[in-house]
Amino acid sequence: MGRQPGWSRPYDGDMPRHIDQDVHSAFVEFRNGSKMMTSAGWGAVLHCNQVRAKNTSRQREHLMVCPGYQSVLKEKIPANNLRHQFDEDDVASSLALPTPSLTLDFRMSIRVKPKLSIGTANFGRESWISCVGGQWAGRFGKGILLPGGQDKQTMVKDMATRIDASYLLQTNDEQPALITCKVKGWWTGDRDVMERLQDPVAADNVAAHRYLFRVVIELETGDERYADVNTGLWVGSGCRRGAEIVYDAHRVS
Known part of the structure; x- marks a missing residue:
């Protein structure tokens, strides 16, 4: 398969190796026990609220097994998102609907x-x-x-x-x-x-x-x-x- 935007290698079923900025964007970061956006300290995963040290390798390893993040990742793949099947000028191509529970x-x-x-x-x-x-x-x-x-x-x-x-x-x-x-x-x-x-x-x-x-x-x-x-x-x-x-x-x- 061809490369997807922001990927450093073709998608082969595992989580692709994102650039550091993409990995860090999946975390809300902390310093001295209070939440704040910073380039240092610890980070809570947006998709599961687990806390991980601000280390790109460790963060990437966690994202590879994080169910919440994997679900979001799959939606970003055009073949898995029905909205990509509609024309760009059709409202259905951009409208996000709630998932029934x-x-x-x-x-x-x-x-x-x-x-x-x-x-x-x-x-x-x-x-x-x-x-x-x-x-x-x-x-x-x-x-x-x-x-x-x-x-x-x-x-x-x-x-x-x-x-x-x-x-x-x-x-x-x-x-x-x-x-x-x-x-x-x-x-x-x-x-x-x-x-x-x-x-x-x-x-x-x-x-x-x-x-x-x-x-x-x-x-x-x-x-x-x-x-x-x-x-x-x-x-x-x-x-x-x-x-x-x-x-x-x-x-x-």
Whole structure:
């Protein structure tokens, strides 16, 4: 690859050897215990707040293993920054947007009936799975899943399965609130793994990391005590254990 601006050698996967000025610019420097910009003393790394002596070699060595700095460095490489894919006069080429963060917010454990096969429809082999109950617990409350929820699954090529489910959550308040829960996503994996997951007994012996069970989740309620969920969005990871489906829901913020 060609040289990037400010690099003394081509990028080969390690942190390039910056000139001294570039290395020092990653540090806020100290003297006599008080923070100040100076050419002498000690420096705190801007990206992790660790303190290092003002020694170019030692600072460079730290930057090579500093996760925060490496993340910033990757964004400076045109191939890793989508903004470089836009024309210079397009606002998208210079606009910096915040990166969403994820927080584990609640878990659902759903007990289900055996799958009912509908047959091959327009988009694949369809099945219905009925919810007979369950429970949920999270940062904003806890309660049960009421019977009657439905999970429509559509199996397409290589047994990849589209998930489209609706459940009804009830809180354990003295006067319970009802929260609708919509789950949409995909269940994918190697064909032999997906085949084993179709058998409720064999599914118990398949580790969750052997397949991808990824969904988006939306909640809605008319109860003012839980109105905050109406504007929330969650991404989830699931697994199948016999007659039970378990989801972890991570709130996007």
